[in-house]
Amino acid sequence: MVTFPGSLDDRDAQRAVRLAGGDPVALWHGDADLAGVDAVVLPGGFSYGDHLRAGAIARFSPVVGAVVAAARSGMPVLGICNGFQVLCEAHLLPGALTRNAGMHFICRDQWLRVENTTSSWTSAFEVGASVIIPVKHGEGRYVASTETLAELEGEGRVAFRYLGGGAGGEQGDDARRPANPNGSLDDIAGIVSADGKVVGLMPHPEHAVESLTGPSEDGLGLFVSALQSLGVAA
Amino acid sequence: MARVVVDVMLKPEILDPQGAAVLAALPRLGVAGVTGVRQGKRFELDVEGEPDLATVQDLADRLLANPVIEDYTVRVES
Numbered sequence: 137m138v139t140f141p142g143s144l145d146d147r148d149a150q151r152a153v154r155l156a157g158g159d160p161v162a163l164w165h166g167d168a169d170l171a172g173v174d175a176v177v178l179p180g181g182f183s184y185g186d187h188l189r190a191g192a193i194a195r196f197s198p199v200v201g202a203v204v205a206a207a208r209s210g211m212p213v214l215g216i217c218n219g220f221q222v223l224c225e226a227h228l229l230p231g232a233l234t235r236n237a238g239m240h241f242i243c244r245d246q247w248l249r250v251e252n253t254t255s256s257w258t259s260a261f262e263v264g265a266s267v268i269i270p271v272k273h274g275e276g277r278y279v280a281s282t283e284t285l286a287e288l289e290g291e292g293r294v295a296f297r298y299l300g301g302g303a304g305g306e307q308g309d310d311a312r313r314p315a316n317p318n319g320s321l322d323d324i325a326g327i328v329s330a331d332g333k334v335v336g337l338m339p340h341p342e343h344a345v346e347s348l349t350g351p352s353e354d355g356l357g358l359f360v361s362a363l364q365s366l367g368v369a370a
Numbered sequence: 371m372a373r374v375v376v377d378v379m380l381k382p383e384i385l386d387p388q389g390a391a392v393l394a395a396l397p398r399l400g401v402a403g404v405t406g407v408r409q410g411k412r413f414e415l416d417v418e419g420e421p422d423l424a425t426v427q428d429l430a431d432r433l434l435a436n437p438v439i440e441d442y443t444v445r446v447e448s
Contacts, residue, residue: 189436196433225436232438234380239387279384279439319385 137177138203138219140165140194144181145342149216152342153177156359158368168198174366175212175256176203178219180272180340190233190275191221200226212256212362213334217273220326220336229327229336230288231280237319241274245351246317246339247299248325251292255328257335258295260361266299267354269339271317271325276338278320278327288327295326295335372421373447378435379410414447421446 137153137160139146150160161173165183170176183194194200200222207213207228215223223229236242247268250261261267280288288294300315316323318338326337341355380386386408393407413434415426426444435442 188433192433192436224438230438232436234384234439235387237385237387239391277385281438 137161137179138163138165138199139179140181140183140197142182142185143179143218145216145340146179146181148340149177149179149342152345152355153359155345156356156363158359158363163199165194165197165199168202170199170202170206174368175214175362176206178203178213178215178222179342180217180219183218183222186218186275189221189225190218191223191225194218194222195225204228207329207334210331210333212365214257214358214362215334215336216340216342217276217338220338221275223334223336228334229329230284231278231327233275233338234277234279235275236273236277236317238317241272242276242317243272244270244317246271246325247315248296248339249299251294251297252328254292255295255332255335255361256365257358257361258328259365260357267296267357268344268352269341269355270343270351271339273318273338276320277318278322278324278338280321285322288324289322291330293328293330294322294324295328296324296337296339298323298325372417372419374415374417374421374423374426374444375447376413376415376426376430376434376442376444377410378413378430378440378442379408381439381441384439 137146137150153160221233224232250265252258253261253263298316328335341358344350344352344355388409389407396404430442
């Protein structure tokens, strides 16, 4: 679990890893050392103040250099929210995240459909499952070239898609809460790398790991998937 | 000392909500006839000696702009 200056959700995400049965290891942005971990999570927040563009400065931090090298040799990497932005800036995932179409920072529980269940971070889900996981971002509108979108769709590399109200009841069919919170192309909430090891998503699975503090326990599925794919599930 | 200016703009096909917000405010200022606003960034790099434009170009391509969503121009300011 990497902590950048400005990371917000690193502790929550560490806790999610623990609840899923894993052993979270704290990594520091200034160290190019991954401390022998089996997988890396880049958490949400505002790394380096999100100056220039979200994730743009973090991409050149020593730890991200090490993460890019590890990902290229097959280490599972998950980027949540700001972590997703960093993975796009680092070109581990295609496309980019731009300012929400509606100009607002959106913070709410969000229904998603699980589209890919073959990646290192989504294998514990059932195809087409509806899950509810919080979103909270101002720059989460996924954009990519027409060719890239066709490639993602064609190869089944859309991991999660924003889903309209009514899917599970609580969000209802309130027209003021459109399915897509930010204008993301093709309603994309998260994507998978070509090798299935790197996943980035705007919603925060670490905020949906127990009923006391979140809308569901659906977020645990990502961390459980990674532990299972590494063969270290409890 | 030379100054190199890098202008960065969102590509035309990328939605610019900030520009749209500025456009929406113009009627309140009594201004009519402006049909579009796009917001961008300008970087001013003060460089020792003769500027190496190839290096600045590389910097713009890798850090100052994200070529997936942005276009940029590099020029020396006289």
